[in-house]
Amino acid sequence: MLKLEQISYAIGNKQILHSISAVLQPGEVTMILGPNGSGKSSLLRIFSGAVDNYTGEVWYDERNLRAIKKLQLAHIRAVMTQQPELSFPLPVEEVVMMGRYPHFEFNPSVHDHQLCEAAMERLKLNDFRKRNYLTLSGGERQRVQFARVLAQLGEESKEGNRFLFLDEPLNNLDIRYQHAFLKEAAAFAAQPATVVAVMHDLNLALQYADRLLFLKEGELVAYGKPEEIVTEELVQEVFAVQSHILQNPLNGKPMVVYK
Numbered sequence: 440m441l442k443l444e445q446i447s448y449a450i451g452n453k454q455i456l457h458s459i460s461a462v463l464q465p466g467e468v469t470m471i472l473g474p475n476g477s478g479k480s481s482l483l484r485i486f487s488g489a490v491d492n493y494t495g496e497v498w499y500d501e502r503n504l505r506a507i508k509k510l511q512l513a514h515i516r517a518v519m520t521q522q523p524e525l526s527f528p529l530p531v532e533e534v535v536m537m538g539r540y541p542h543f544e545f546n547p548s549v550h551d552h553q554l555c556e557a558a559m560e561r562l563k564l565n566d567f568r569k570r571n572y573l574t575l576s577g578g579e580r581q582r583v584q585f586a587r588v589l590a591q592l593g594e595e596s597k598e599g600n601r602f603l604f605l606d607e608p609l610n611n612l613d614i615r616y617q618h619a620f621l622k623e624a625a626a627f628a629a630q631p632a633t634v635v636a637v638m639h640d641l642n643l644a645l646q647y648a649d650r651l652l653f654l655k656e657g658e659l660v661a662y663g664k665p666e667e668i669v670t671e672e673l674v675q676e677v678f679a680v681q682s683h684i685l686q687n688p689l690n691g692k693p694m695v696v697y698k
């Protein structure tokens with residue numbers, strides 16, 4: 440369980456987040472949506488442990504995030520950010536292995552290699568494994584980064600439940616891989632793990648999320664199951680866009696068309 444308790448956050452005089460509270464369950468994919476600048480990435484950075492000058496508390500099950508040591512945190516939570524930085528050339532398989540760095544001191548074990556192999560297999564990266572990461576396309580890099588975080592959390596942890604956080608994971612991905620990514624994320628959540636993704640595509644979120652969390656100007660506007668909270672009024676309120684909610688003929692879930 441990931442529990443956000445009255446999270447507020449300011450940069451200088453600017454209030455970015457206003458008292459956000461929510462409980463996110465293991466076994467579920469929660470997607471955070473909202474307009475540009477509404478605070479989605481800031482919230483993710485806070486509960487992933489990248490920022491600590493917030494007020495309120497973040498709980499990973501019964502543990503306060505502020506009290507979890509960095510190495511311990513790396514064993515239970517992985518983060519895929521918008522622009523993974525890497526300034527030197529490394530083969531793809533080594534970038535995936537970076538996910539295992541928190542788990543070994545000098546040399547990866549057979550087990551570490553097995554987890555990386557499995558992650559590369561899942562993301563169909565076998566043909567790329569020796570390629571210089573810096574020569575890959577944007578979408579190929581996203582797949583490598585996703586394999587890295589899956590490898591990082593690739594096993595049940597003795598140290599507690601696992602948490603996977605994805606900030607706009609679909610950037611640069613073609614339609615096939617958008618769906619493949621979200622299916623992998625859902626499968627990972629089912630293991631179980633707590634998966635949270637910042638998203639822009641409301642229809643993909645409606646198709647794959649168990650719960651949606653809507654932010655607007657740093658305020659939580661709605662949080663709950665898609666079919667219970669998504670209305671034309673909500674879409675108007677959050678995004679200032681007129682829409683019509685239909686039922687997706689394939690899965691019965693809500694689907695939005697924009698006017």
Ligand SMILES: Nc1ncnc2c1ncn2[C@@H]1O[C@H](COP(=O)(O)OP(=O)(O)OP(=O)(O)O)[C@@H](O)[C@H]1O
Binds near residue numbers: 453455473475478480
């Ligand atoms: N270092 C900073 N100084 C001042 N303002 C900042 C800083 N970092 C972020 N902000 C502001 O905080 C607000 C929230 O930013 P954040 O990146 O969390 O939004 P977002 O919802 O993820 O946006 P997007 O959809 O555009 O990625 C924005 O108005 C942004 O300009």
